[in-house]
Amino acid sequence: xxxxxxxxxxxxRRYRSVWALRDCDLALPAxxxxxxxxxxxxxxxxxxxxxxxxxxxxxxxxTVLGSPAGRESxxxxxxxxxxxxxxxxxxxxxxxxxxxxxxxxNLRWDQALAENRLEALEIPLxxxxxxxxxGQHAQVALTLALAKRPKLLVLDEPVAGLDPLARxxxxxxxxxxVAEEELTVLLSSHILPELERVCDYLIVLTGGRVQxxxxxxxxxxxxxxxxxxxxxxxxxxxxxxxxxxxxRQANAIVxxxxxxxxxxxxxRPIGLEELVLAYxxxxxxxxxxx
Numbered sequence: 001x002x003x004x005x006x007x008x009x010x011x012x013r014r015y016r017s018v019w020a021l022r023d024c025d026l027a028l029p030a031x032x033x034x035x036x037x038x039x040x041x042x043x044x045x046x047x048x049x050x051x052x053x054x055x056x057x058x059x060x061x062x063t064v065l066g067s068p069a070g071r072e073s074x075x076x077x078x079x080x081x082x083x084x085x086x087x088x089x090x091x092x093x094x095x096x097x098x099x100x101x102x103x104x105x106n107l108r109w110d111q112a113l114a115e116n117r118l119e120a121l122e123i124p125l126x127x128x129x130x131x132x133x134x135g136q137h138a139q140v141a142l143t144l145a146l147a148k149r150p151k152l153l154v155l156d157e158p159v160a161g162l163d164p165l166a167r168x169x170x171x172x173x174x175x176x177x178v179a180e181e182e183l184t185v186l187l188s189s190h191i192l193p194e195l196e197r198v199c200d201y202l203i204v205l206t207g208g209r210v211q212x213x214x215x216x217x218x219x220x221x222x223x224x225x226x227x228x229x230x231x232x233x234x235x236x237x238x239x240x241x242x243x244x245x246x247x248r249q250a251n252a253i254v255x256x257x258x259x260x261x262x263x264x265x266x267x268r269p270i271g272l273e274e275l276v277l278a279y280x281x282x283x284x285x286x287x288x289x290x
Contacts, residue, residue, distance in 0.1 A: 003066060005030040005152055005184045006051060010060035013046050020046040021208045024060065028186070028201070028213075030151075033178060035195040035216075036188040037276050038205035044188040045085070047205065048156050051186065052082045065151055078107040081145030085157040087137050091130030095123060095140060099147070106148045114147040121173070135166030139173065146177050153177075155187035159194070167191065171198050196272040204279045211279045216272060223275055226252045228265035237262070242278035253278035 004027040011024035021043040028034055038044050049055040050062055053070030062069040065079050089098060095118065103109045118125065121139050123132070132140065138158060145153055158174075159167040175198055178185060189195055202219060204212040212219065223241070230250040239255040253274060254261070261267045 002030050004028055005065060006186070007063045008060065011050065011057055011062050012059040013043075013050060013055060014058040019058075019208050021050070021205075022059075024210055026203070026210060026213055028184075028203075030184050031182065032201045033175075033185045033199045034187070034201040034203065035199035036186060036203045036205060037190075037192070037195065038188075039280060042205045043208040044205055045156055046208075048082075048154055048186070048188060051152075052080055052154050053077075078148060079151045081148045081150035081153040083138075083141045083145050083153075083155045083158055085160055087141040087158075089129050089137065089141060089144075091128070093129050094125065095127055095129060095132075096125035098129065098140065098144060099125070102144050102147055108149040110147045110149055113149075114143050117143045117146070117173070121169075133166070134162050135169060138162060138166070138170050142170065142173065142177075146181075149181075151182070151184065153183055153185045155185065157188055157190070159189060159191060167194060174198065192273040192276055202272070202276075204276055206280055211282075212275075220270060220272065220275060222255055222257045223270055223278075224254055224256050224261060225268045225270045225274065226254050226261055226265040227268070228252075228262065242281045 006026065006028040008024045008026045012022040013020050024047070036044050036047065046055065050057060051064055051069055056070060065076070067076050093101075099111065099114050102114070103111055115125070118140070121136070123136050123140060129137070129140065142155075142158070155174075159170050162170065171194055174185065177183060187199075196216070200216055202212065202214065202216050203210060227249060230245045230248060237252075237254075239257075241253045241255060243250055243252045252265075253270060
């Protein structure tokens with residue numbers, strides 16, 4: 001088994017008196033497309049910025065590709081590609097100027113890859129960045145990250161604000177890159193149906209803490225939707241993640257790990273959206289410190 005692409009131990013980050021992330025223990029496998037999911041303020045961007053070395057931990061450790069995150073050597077920086085949520089690019093530059101800058105700043109820059117991707121996407125090299133559409137802007141940012149030839153690609157809400165067609169085009173391009181390269185992708189997003197299409201590993205983060213992590217297929221197999229009588233004691237039963245009640249029946253998302261379910265309850269498989277929402281419902285935010 002290959003070494004984890006990312007490991008954390010007791011990882012935490014505090015902003016003054018407020019913990020954005022705490023007690024984070026993870027070991028993420030290489031060669032996967034990993035979804036990082038959680039509500040606004042859950043600590044997703046903090047976690048991603050810790051991963052790429054833009055923030056330092058308040059406590060604990062984080063190791064990326066075998067080295068402490070934030071080790072500012074040319075080799076370690078070359079191994080990680082990062083696309084921030086707002087795709088920050090120099091708007092007055094021509095697209096070809098961005099490629100020239102990328103070539104000057106990156107050890108393993110692949111000019112042919114960058115030019116071929118943009119040509120396939122019909123994005124002219126002589127177009128000014130500030131005149132690009134939202135989808136084109138996102139594609140150029142992704143191209144710059146991929147042309148580094150990174151081992152880990154980190155994407156913070158890469159399709160936020162894009163229309164459905166632009167989102168689909170972006171994700172198709174991403175999956176094409178994953179299929180062609182030995183690449184691990186870690187991305188955060190709120191758009192669960194599209195994550196289900198492209199991701200095979202899941203992290204659920206709420207209140208600054210990891211609530212769930214694992215292979216998506218295994219996690220879905222380990223949970224069931226149970227439908228039965230609306231009993232007040234159901235919420236405290238073993239393995240129950242979340243219960244919603246109607247007048248006559250209750251729906252419960254339960255972690256069974258493949259074992260038997262409660263007698264008299266109907267059992268159904270669940271989808272990724274149901275699984276994620278169940279875990280988002282149950283966790284309060286972590287407290288401030290004083």
